[in-house]
Amino acid sequence: MSDQLTMFDRPVSEPLAARLRPKSIDEIVGQQHLLGEGRVLRRIIQQDQVSSMIFWGPPGVGKTTLAGVIARQTRAQFINFSAVTSGIKDIRKVMQQADTSRRFGEKTIVFVDEIHRFNKAQQDAFLPFVEKGSIILIGATTENPSFEVNGALLSRCKVFVLKALSEDDLLQLLHRALQSPDGFGDQKVQAEEDVLRLIAAFANGDARVALSTLEMAVLNGEIEGDVTNVTRQTVEQCTSRKSLLYDKDGEEHYNLISALHKSMRNSDPDAAVYWLARMLEAGEDPLYVARRVTRFAAEDVGLADPRALELAVAAFQACHLIGMPECSVHLTEAVVYLSLAPKSNSLYRAYETAKKDALEHLSEPVPLQIRNGVTGLMKEIGYGEGYQYAHDTEDKLTDMQCLPDSVADRVYYEPTGQGVEQRCRERLAQIKAWKKARAGDSGNAKSE
Numbered sequence: 001m002s003d004q005l006t007m008f009d010r011p012v013s014e015p016l017a018a019r020l021r022p023k024s025i026d027e028i029v030g031q032q033h034l035l036g037e038g039r040v041l042r043r044i045i046q047q048d049q050v051s052s053m054i055f056w057g058p059p060g061v062g063k064t065t066l067a068g069v070i071a072r073q074t075r076a077q078f079i080n081f082s083a084v085t086s087g088i089k090d091i092r093k094v095m096q097q098a099d100t101s102r103r104f105g106e107k108t109i110v111f112v113d114e115i116h117r118f119n120k121a122q123q124d125a126f127l128p129f130v131e132k133g134s135i136i137l138i139g140a141t142t143e144n145p146s147f148e149v150n151g152a153l154l155s156r157c158k159v160f161v162l163k164a165l166s167e168d169d170l171l172q173l174l175h176r177a178l179q180s181p182d183g184f185g186d187q188k189v190q191a192e193e194d195v196l197r198l199i200a201a202f203a204n205g206d207a208r209v210a211l212s213t214l215e216m217a218v219l220n221g222e223i224e225g226d227v228t229n230v231t232r233q234t235v236e237q238c239t240s241r242k243s244l245l246y247d248k249d250g251e252e253h254y255n256l257i258s259a260l261h262k263s264m265r266n267s268d269p270d271a272a273v274y275w276l277a278r279m280l281e282a283g284e285d286p287l288y289v290a291r292r293v294t295r296f297a298a299e300d301v302g303l304a305d306p307r308a309l310e311l312a313v314a315a316f317q318a319c320h321l322i323g324m325p326e327c328s329v330h331l332t333e334a335v336v337y338l339s340l341a342p343k344s345n346s347l348y349r350a351y352e353t354a355k356k357d358a359l360e361h362l363s364e365p366v367p368l369q370i371r372n373g374v375t376g377l378m379k380e381i382g383y384g385e386g387y388q389y390a391h392d393t394e395d396k397l398t399d400m401q402c403l404p405d406s407v408a409d410r411v412y413y414e415p416t417g418q419g420v421e422q423r424c425r426e427r428l429a430q431i432k433a434w435k436k437a438r439a440g441d442s443g444n445a446k447s448e
Contacts, residue, residue, distance in 0.1 A: 015211075015212065015215065016183060016211045016212065016214065017207070017208045017211040017212060017215075019182045019183065020173075020176065020177055020180060020182055020183055020211060021065055021068065022062075022065050022068075022069065023068075023069070023072060024069060024072070024073070025042055025045060025046070025069055025073075028062055028065060028066070028069065029062075029165065029169045029170075029172055029173045029176075030061065030062065030163070030165040030166065030169040030207075031061070031062055031066075031162055031163065033163070034160055034162070041066075041160055045069065045070055045073055045074070046073070048073070048074050048075055050070055050074055050076075050109065050136055050138075051136060051158065052130050052135075052136050052137040052138070052156055052157045052158070053137075053138055053139075053157055053158045053159070053160055054115065054138070054139040054140070054141060054145050054149065054154070054157045054158070054159045054160070055067075055138070055139070055140045055141070055160050055162055056141050056142075056143075056144070056145055056159055056160070056161050056162065057142070057161060057162030057163060057164070058142055058162075058164050058205060058206065059142055059206050059208065059209075060165075060203070060205070060206030060207045060208035060209055060210075061162045061163065061164060061165055061205065061206070061207065062162060062207065063113075063140035063141075063162060064111075064113060064140060066162075067080075067111040067138050067140065070109065070138065071109065071111075074107075074109060075107070076106070076107035076108060076109045076136065077098075077101060077106060077107065077108045077109070078108075078109050078111065079094055079098075079108060079110045079111070080111050080113070081094075081110055081111060081112045081113070088121060088122055088125050091122060091125040091126065092125055094110065095125065095126070095129045095134065095135065098110070098129060098134045098135045099129065099134040102133065102134045107136060108134065108135045108136070109135070109136045109137075109138060110126070110135045110137050110138070111138045111139075111140070112126075112137065112138070112139045112140070113140050114140065114141065114142075115139030115140060115141050115145075115148075115149060116141040116143040116145070116148035116149065120150050123149065123150050123153050124150065124152075124153075126153060127152055127153055127156075130153065130156050130157075131156065137153075137157065139157065142285070143287075145157075145159055147291075163205075164204070164205025164206070164253070165203075165205045165206070165207055165210075166205070167197065167200045169207075170199075170200035170203055170205075170207065171193075171196055171197065171200050173207055173210060173211065174191075174196045174199060174200065174210060174214055175196070177211055177214055178191065178214075184218060187218075187228065188226055188227045188228065189218055189221070189227075189228045189230060190227055190228070190229045190230065191214075191217075191229075191230035192232075194232070195230055195231065195232050195235055196214075198232060198235050198236075198239075199213050199214055199217070199235055199239075202235075202239045204253075204282070204283070213235070213238055213239060214230075216238045217230045217234050217235050217238050218230055220234055220237070220238060221234055222234065253284070256275055256278055256279050256282075256284075257279065257288075257289070257292055259271075259275040260272055260275040260276055260279065260289070260292070260335070261292065261296060261300075263275055263339065264296055264300070264338045264339045265296075265300050265343065267339055267340065267343070268339060269335070269336045269339035269340060272335045272336070272338075272339045273332055273335060276289065276328075276331060276332060276335050277328075280324065280325075280328050280331070286319040286323065286324050286327050286328070287316070287319050287320065289319075289331055290315055290316040290319045290331060290334075291316065293312050293315065293316075293331065293334050293335060293338065294309070294312040294313060294315075294316050296312070296338055297309040297311070297312035297313075297334075297338060298347055298348075299345060299347070299348045300338075300343055300344075300345055301338060301341045301342070301343060301344065302344045302345065302346060302348070302421065303344060303415065303420060303421040303424050304341065304342040304343060304344035304416065304418040304420060304421040305341040305342055305419050305420055306420060308337065308338055308341050311333070311334050311338075312334050312338065314330075314334075315327075315330045315331055315333065315334035318330035319331065341419070342418040342419030342420075342421070343418060344415070344416045344418045344421050346413060346414055346415050346416055346421065347413075349414070350412040350413040350414070351412075353410075353412050354410075354412045357407050357410060361404065361406055361407060364404040364406055364407070365404065366404070367401060367403075367404060367405075368382045368383060368384070368385055368386070369384065369385060369386040369387045369388075369400060369401070370384075370387065370400070370402055371383040371384060372384065373385075386400070387400070388400040395434065397431060397434055397435070399435050399438045399439060413428070415428060
């Protein structure tokens with residue numbers, strides 16, 4: 001038998017992004033609002049005072065890299081978990097090991113990549129061990145943790161928001177790749193500044209995309225002697241979506257979703273579909289678009305067409321189930337429907353007005369008549385006294401006051417006359433007229 005290596009035995013070269021992954025805080029590009037001199041996250045890492053935290057930000061901005069830096073600089077056992085491949089049994093096994101290590105004075109840091117992919121039961125498996133300090137949990141997510149991480153776990157973690165890298169950040173990274181021995185420093189690679197800027201613009205704030213694009217461009221570069229030239233034409237061949245890019249500082253991401261939102265609000269389906277296509281074809285996460293569309297359904301259409309929310313949620317579920325490119329048509333259906341639907345922002349205005357009062361009257365007690373008197377003592381001190389059960393009345397209405405005295409005269413929901421909400425408006429007018437008449441009858445009875 002020959003000892004000669006086959007092609008499958010030979011070590012495979014790591015991708016450029018992996019070779020250049022920073023090993024210390026000072027090597028990390030970007031995130032200066034967290035890692036600059038004197039900034040909170042830098043101090044936490046340098047002083048080895050890491051507590052449970054979640055890194056939230058778009059792809060390729062350094063979430064996993066930060067975890068790796070913490071692994072090198074902290075005096076703790078470091079365990080890397082993937083939310084894609086790990087089950088509850090794996091979690092509990094590692095948690096028990098961490099619990100044992102804690103008894104011997106050893107800290108354990110558990111890094112969970114894509115923590116938003118864990119279901120509630122999987123997330124709950126971490127909770128008791130985070131609570132008693134057996135582990136320090138570091139999660140990474142591209143999704144808003146307020147929606148994707150259960151409340152009990154989230155309340156025990158500090159959330160750090162990572163930003164998309166600027167074009168200058170990415171240019172710094174690309175120059176390092178060309179100069180570093182871990183990159184192309186041992187080769188003669190020529191790339192003009194405008195070519196590197198093209199790569200940085202295409203990457204849209206994602207370091208991994210920038211380095212992968214550079215690597216592809218170098219592999220397909222024009223070779224002259226021992227020099228590899230990376231030209232604009234080569235980069236454009238490697239980036240087929242060059243005309244659809246977000247701009248250099250990531251601002252276009254917000255400009256485009258704003259354009260979609262305002263086009264739907266202005267009942268312009270053609271513009272709305274155009275901006276939707278601009279986002280999806282530039283690589284935007286369809287779930288991000290679906291969340292914004294779902295918000296729009298309640299904020300700008302609301303009860304003028306209650307079916308709008310149903311359709312938006314159905315489109316969101318379709319995006320979850322089948323992803324791009326298939327889900328583009330589901331989002332188009334939702335966007336066109338919302339554009340053509342009658343508009344009402346009465347629900348948004350109702351909540352914002354109520355929120356202001358709620359914050360100003362946080363300690364306002366619940367009126368006794370609508371408290372739940374579930375014990376004898378509660379009933380003795382007046383809980384539930386004077387409660388009127390609407391179903392026992394002929395009109396299914398009562399004149400019982402449900403707001404605290406300090407805001408008893410406030411009006412929060414003011415329906416428009418748009419679409420189906422006209423029915424809400426008419427019904428509300430009937431209810432208020434009935435209560436006003438009832439109040440008048442009570443006043444007359446008292447005066448007599």
